[in-house]
Amino acid sequence: MAKQNSSMHQALIIIPTLNEVENINSIIAAVFNIDATYHILIVDDNSTDGTIQVVKELQNTYKHLYLEIRTKERGLGKAYIHGFLWALKRKYDYVLEMDADFSHNPKDLPRLINACEQGADLAIGSRYINNKINVINWDFKRLILSYFASKYVKFVTGIPVFDTTAGFICYKRRVLESIDFSNIRFTGYAFQIEMKFKAWLRNFSIKEVAIIFTDRTKGTSKLDSSIISEAIFGVIKMKFKGLTKK
Ligand SMILES: Nc1nc2c(ncn2[C@@H]2O[C@H](COP(=O)(O)OP(=O)(O)OP(=O)(O)O)[C@@H](O)[C@H]2O)c(=O)[nH]1
Numbered sequence: 081m082a083k084q085n086s087s088m089h090q091a092l093i094i095i096p097t098l099n100e101v102e103n104i105n106s107i108i109a110a111v112f113n114i115d116a117t118y119h120i121l122i123v124d125d126n127s128t129d130g131t132i133q134v135v136k137e138l139q140n141t142y143k144h145l146y147l148e149i150r151t152k153e154r155g156l157g158k159a160y161i162h163g164f165l166w167a168l169k170r171k172y173d174y175v176l177e178m179d180a181d182f183s184h185n186p187k188d189l190p191r192l193i194n195a196c197e198q199g200a201d202l203a204i205g206s207r208y209i210n211n212k213i214n215v216i217n218w219d220f221k222r223l224i225l226s227y228f229a230s231k232y233v234k235f236v237t238g239i240p241v242f243d244t245t246a247g248f249i250c251y252k253r254r255v256l257e258s259i260d261f262s263n264i265r266f267t268g269y270a271f272q273i274e275m276k277f278k279a280w281l282r283n284f285s286i287k288e289v290a291i292i293f294t295d296r297t298k299g300t301s302k303l304d305s306s307i308i309s310e311a312i313f314g315v316i317k318m319k320f321k322g323l324t325k326k
């Protein structure tokens with residue numbers, strides 16, 4: 081039986097999807113199985129593989145499974161912003177980001193929420209704490225790229241976070257309320273970096289929680305080189321803008 085959330089705080093798990101039909105059913109079931117009081121919002125960018133139909137079907141089973149379909153544009157950053165604005169119109173205390181492909185273990189959700197309950201404004205599910213790399217099944221190139229990307233971002237921006245590109249996050253509501261999303265231009269990894277950078281500039285407390293990240297086993301990756309170059313040049317722009325204006 082699913083455990084019940086003992087706290088009074090309502091959590092929303094936002095899962096962005098783009099053609100995740102092979103994962104969507106099991107990821108939703110896994111999240112509700114961890115805690116039946118969570119709410120889930122799927123933000124889908126008009127998947128053509130049947131993901132949307134599966135979610136609609138599951139809405140008959142789960143009362144607090146919500147679906148937003150974006151038809152005009154694509155992009156992870158914009159999908160998350162759509163989800164954040166949706167959450168802020170409702171009474172959620174904690175808003176979480178999680179991938180659909182099981183790279184993020186739903187079992188870690190309570191640990192992220194707990195870090196916020198203990199005082200963090202932003203809890204990051206971190207693959208690289210204290211120079212330890214907790215990644216399963218990545219090829220060497222991907223590992224090196226991601227690890228040095230994190231080092232690079234830390235060096236350029238000065239942010240005291242090891243895993244700056246992480247996408248497994250719990251935000252306290254007030255962090256999202258403090259950010260003007262019309263000023264966020266990035267998508268992909270740069271979006272994840274920018275959110276952390278903005279939170280840090282605003283003096284929110286950030287806590288990294290060690291997680292083990294497992295490479296996807298089903299479905300296909302949406303990562304491409306434009307996302308990487310956006311991140312490389314994006315952080316430099318971000319740093320200079322951050323020096324002059326929050
Ligand atoms: N709504 C929306 N979701 C997206 C988009 N791109 C990726 N996603 C979702 O965002 C999550 C992370 O995307 P992935 O393709 O797994 O990216 P990644 O984890 O960096 O790459 P892999 O390691 O290959 O899995 C998954 O749930 C995707 O379905 C997009 O443009 N729009």
Ligand SMILES: [Mg+2]
Nearest residue numbers: 179181183296
């Ligand atoms: Mg993935």
